Amino acid sequence: MGLYAVDYLAPNAGLEFVASLHEFGFGILKNHPIPQASVESIYAHWLNFFQSTEKYNYRFRSSFDGYFPPEVSETAKGCAERDIKEYFHFYHPWGICPEALRPELIAYRQQANALAEALLGWIEAYSPPEVAALYHEPLSTMIRGSEQTLLRVLHYPPFQGSEPSQALRAAAHEDINLLTVLPAANEPGLQVLTQAGEWLDVPCDFGYLIVNIGDMLQEASGGYFPSTTHRVINPPPSAANVSRISLPLFLHPRPEVVLSERYTADSYLQERLRELGFK
Numbered sequence: 215m216g217l218y219a220v221d222y223l224a225p226n227a228g229l230e231f232v233a234s235l236h237e238f239g240f241g242i243l244k245n246h247p248i249p250q251a252s253v254e255s256i257y258a259h260w261l262n263f264f265q266s267t268e269k270y271n272y273r274f275r276s277s278f279d280g281y282f283p284p285e286v287s288e289t290a291k292g293c294a295e296r297d298i299k300e301y302f303h304f305y306h307p308w309g310i311c312p313e314a315l316r317p318e319l320i321a322y323r324q325q326a327n328a329l330a331e332a333l334l335g336w337i338e339a340y341s342p343p344e345v346a347a348l349y350h351e352p353l354s355t356m357i358r359g360s361e362q363t364l365l366r367v368l369h370y371p372p373f374q375g376s377e378p379s380q381a382l383r384a385a386a387h388e389d390i391n392l393l394t395v396l397p398a399a400n401e402p403g404l405q406v407l408t409q410a411g412e413w414l415d416v417p418c419d420f421g422y423l424i425v426n427i428g429d430m431l432q433e434a435s436g437g438y439f440p441s442t443t444h445r446v447i448n449p450p451p452s453a454a455n456v457s458r459i460s461l462p463l464f465l466h467p468r469p470e471v472v473l474s475e476r477y478t479a480d481s482y483l484q485e486r487l488r489e490l491g492f493k
């Protein structure tokens with residue numbers, strides 16, 4: 215079976231969703247409780263923000279919160295070129311954010327966090343017993359009250375024609391955190407690498423919610439749930455002049471949460487940030 219959307223309200227939703235996470239590292243939900251109107255409103259407001267010069271008033275502080283312009287955007291591990299994107303990192307309660315945009319980001323974070331806790335409950339319930347025995351605390355409480363959870367608003371600008379030929383909107387990478395919750399973007403482009411080594415388009419009908427496993431859940435589950443490589447490819451010529459906006463919420467455990475015999479969430483994160491050259 216390929217990657218397909220699971221109906222959140224169907225009686226067997228948890229089972230199917232967790233089976234998809236085990237097989238692909240990705241699960242797609244439809245009929246989920248996050249209101250599409252709030253996602254659309256955030257996309258519209260933040261497209262305005264990225265198109266204005268106001269963004270330069272919120273330049274990033276250290277490697278944490280604020281606006282990251284294209285010239286500092288990430289270079290994925292093993293890649294020569296930077297990704298073709300700019301983004302804003304919003305942490306709650308301590309991160310900077312334009313005041314006018316803050317309330318709806320906070321509201322969105324709360325809704326997506328609550329859903330993520332419910333989904334982690336499914337993941338735990340449908341983990342084989344020998345995998346569930348590895349969890350040092352319920353998966354859903356690992357993220358509860360975490361100030362490390364990161365909401366990233368991403369803007370992939372229209373193409374100018376001067377982009378380096380090797381660069382992608384987002385080069386192949388894995389997410390470091392526990393779980394990522396991502397509403398379908400306004401434009402396609404997200405792909406996952408299958409176990410057979412093929413790139414598969416992630417179904418991206420507007421209104422779908424995409425959930426993927428991060429490295430920390432791979433670690434905590436002894437590899438049962440794979441942190442799958444994914445990327446965002448460049449637009450076809452017909453959509454080259456269209457911005458793409460996306461809104462991943464990277465759910466991070468509280469720093470002291472024990473992931474495995476080897477790592478706490480904090481020691482894991484510090485090691486990965488050092489590898490990426492941030493520390």
Ligand SMILES: O=C(O)CCC(=O)C(=O)O
Nearest residue numbers: 368384399404446460462
């Ligand atoms: O923009 C997207 O659809 C995915 C972004 C992503 O994978 C990331 O920021 O880690």
Ligand SMILES: [Fe+2]
Nearest residue numbers: 387388389444
């Ligand atoms: Fe990602």
